[in-house]
Amino acid sequence: MAKLNENFDKLTAGYLFPEISKRVKTFLENNKGVSIIRLGIGNTTEPLAPVVIEALHNGVDKLSKVDTYTGYGDDSTIYAIKDFREALATYYNKLGAKIELDEIFISDGAKSDLGNIPSIFSQDSIIAVQDPTYPAYVDVAVISGKTGKSTGQQYERIVYMPCGEENNFFPEPPTQKADLIFLCSPNNPTGAVATKEQLKKFVDYAKKNQAIIIFDAAYNWFISDPALPKSIYEIEGAKECAIEINSFSKFAGFTGVRLGWSIVPKTLVTQDSSPGKINSIWNRRQCTMFNGASNIVQEGGLVALSEKGLAENQQIIDYYMNNARTIRKALEEKGFKVFGGTNAPYLWVKTPNGMKSWDFFDKMLSEAKVVITPGSGFGPSGEGYFRVSSFGHKENVAKAIESIKKNLKL
Ligand code: PLP
Numbered sequence: 001m002a003k004l005n006e007n008f009d010k011l012t013a014g015y016l017f018p019e020i021s022k023r024v025k026t027f028l029e030n031n032k033g034v035s036i037i038r039l040g041i042g043n044t045t046e047p048l049a050p051v052v053i054e055a056l057h058n059g060v061d062k063l064s065k066v067d068t069y070t071g072y073g074d075d076s077t078i079y080a081i082k083d084f085r086e087a088l089a090t091y092y093n094k095l096g097a098k099i100e101l102d103e104i105f106i107s108d109g110a111k112s113d114l115g116n117i118p119s120i121f122s123q124d125s126i127i128a129v130q131d132p133t134y135p136a137y138v139d140v141a142v143i144s145g146k147t148g149k150s151t152g153q154q155y156e157r158i159v160y161m162p163c164g165e166e167n168n169f170f171p172e173p174p175t176q177k178a179d180l181i182f183l184c185s186p187n188n189p190t191g192a193v194a195t196k197e198q199l200k201k202f203v204d205y206a207k208k209n210q211a212i213i214i215f216d217a218a219y220n221w222f223i224s225d226p227a228l229p230k231s232i233y234e235i236e237g238a239k240e241c242a243i244e245i246n247s248f249s250k251f252a253g254f255t256g257v258r259l260g261w262s263i264v265p266k267t268l269v270t271q272d273s274s275p276g277k278i279n280s281i282w283n284r285r286q287c288t289m290f291n292g293a294s295n296i297v298q299e300g301g302l303v304a305l306s307e308k309g310l311a312e313n314q315q316i317i318d319y320y321m322n323n324a325r326t327i328r329k330a331l332e333e334k335g336f337k338v339f340g341g342t343n344a345p346y347l348w349v350k351t352p353n354g355m356k357s358w359d360f361f362d363k364m365l366s367e368a369k370v371v372i373t374p375g376s377g378f379g380p381s382g383e384g385y386f387r388v389s390s391f392g393h394k395e396n397v398a399k400a401i402e403s404i405k406k407n408l409k410l
Contacts, residue, residue, distance in 0.1 A: 007145045008143060011143070016373070016374075016378070020371065024365065027366065036371055039327070039388045040371040041373070042345065042346070043255055043391055044255045045392050046316050046320075046393075048252065048254075048300070049309060051309050052303055054303070055300045055302065055303035055304075059300065062299070070295050078105050079290075084106060084301065084302050085104040087306075095234055096234055099233065100266065105263075105264060106298065107259075107260045108290075108293045109260040112290075113260060113262045116289070118140055118141065121212065126157060126179050126180070127180045128161055128178035128182070130163050130170075130187060132163065132379035138158060141158060160379065163381060169191075170185070173204075173205035178211055181212070183215050183232070184216040184218075185199070185229075186223065186344035187344070189373065189385075191346040192339070195229075196228075199232055200235050203235050203237045203242065204237070215245065216246075217232070217246045218246060218250055219346075221251035221313070221317055222343060223344075224342075228343060232244055239265040240265070241268065243263065244263040245262045245263075247261075248301050252300075258294070259298065262282075264283075266279045319394070320391055324341040324347060326397055327341070327401060330401035331349055333405075334404060334410065338350075345389060346389055348375070348385055351384050352410050354384060356384070357374035357375045358374045360372075360386055364408065368407045373386060373387040
């Protein structure tokens with residue numbers, strides 16, 4: 001008799017974004033003819049860089065000719081097209097980190113790897129997360145059966161590391177035992193970026209406790225302060241305890257195109273494994289359950305990493321960061337306390353008068369007709385905040401802030 005994975009029933013609240021969609025739908029049904037502006041979801045909106053478009057076309061053309069046609073990727077290169085892993089190794093080299101080609105695994109986006117990597121670690125691993133952070137880490141832990149049951153806003157057997165004003169929204173390493181530590185920097189939703197000193201403390205913790213850090217760097221392209229680390233491998237010792245996951249989604253607008261990568265160093269070790277083992281298990285997992293990212297898309301990704309590609313993508317990042325500055329200025333003028341948004345595309349804003357996140361979401365929607373993201377959806381410590389995304393057309397951002405200025409009653 002087939003039985004379901006009962007862990008799905010442990011997922012308490014619905015995923016954050018479906019709940020937002022439900023409330024927006026109800027609002028629009030009750031307010032016919034009213035139009036709303038979205039400053040909520042972190043979806044990219046601007047067209048791909050011209051040089052990337054050209055490379056994608058080129059990728060399609062290659063498939064039209066017998067001598068350039070390619071099918072499945074080669075598992076000896078873990079399905080990367082020629083030169084792709086070299087381009088990523090060069091990227092890390094520029095950051096001062098030496099990454100070997102067989103430590104680089106191409107994927108169809110960061111979310112898949114974030115969801116799959118925990119499966120190579122023991123079922124009794126204790127997972128630690130920043131609170132608030134990207135909700136997928138907790139959901140993956142729950143679905144994979146690595147947590148206990150929900151106790152309201154939290155799950156048993158997850159270590160929550162609160163991030164608030166008192167620690168500049170980046171935590172100290174936990175005082176209790178944790179085996180797998182998800183770190184997101186710049187963090188979605190707070191926009192906080194860990195300093196080298198802060199990351200060093202986590203690397204020291206991980207090495208001392210034989211823990212593994214899963215470092216999500218999906219937004220590192222938005223860091224403009226040269227003192228802030230863009231990769232955990234800028235920290236000495238990180239190659240012995242950290243996996244890094246990254247994506248072309250936010251840097252090159254590949255949210256719908258799909259491409260990412262993970263670094264699983266051969267020097268990683270756990271209590272019961274010697275160097276090389278984790279890398280080879282992940283390789284085995286990928287070769288069994290994944291057949292590579294699209295070869296067309298990889299052509300685009302390879303060019304996105306070229307000098308021209310990086311320059312064109314930087315212009316798009318600057319466009320979003322300009323939105324972030326506009327939003328910050330307007331919200332501060334309105335009297336809000338605003339965090340983040342300087343080295344990250346997200347602004348993290350305190351609700352007025354201690355309002356609950358979802359109550360403020362409803363108020364913003366009904367008065368200003370603007371959709372924001374309630375902070376409590378990212379973890380219990382997100383209560384009393386909301387996230388504003390700078391992904392969007394600047395004309396819409398202008399309309400949204402105009403409406404907030406005029407219609408939001410504080
Ligand atoms: N990691 C973080 C922190 C994110 O916010 C997102 C998407 O919003 C992802 C990963 C997913 O990235 P991808 O589109 O590469 O799957």
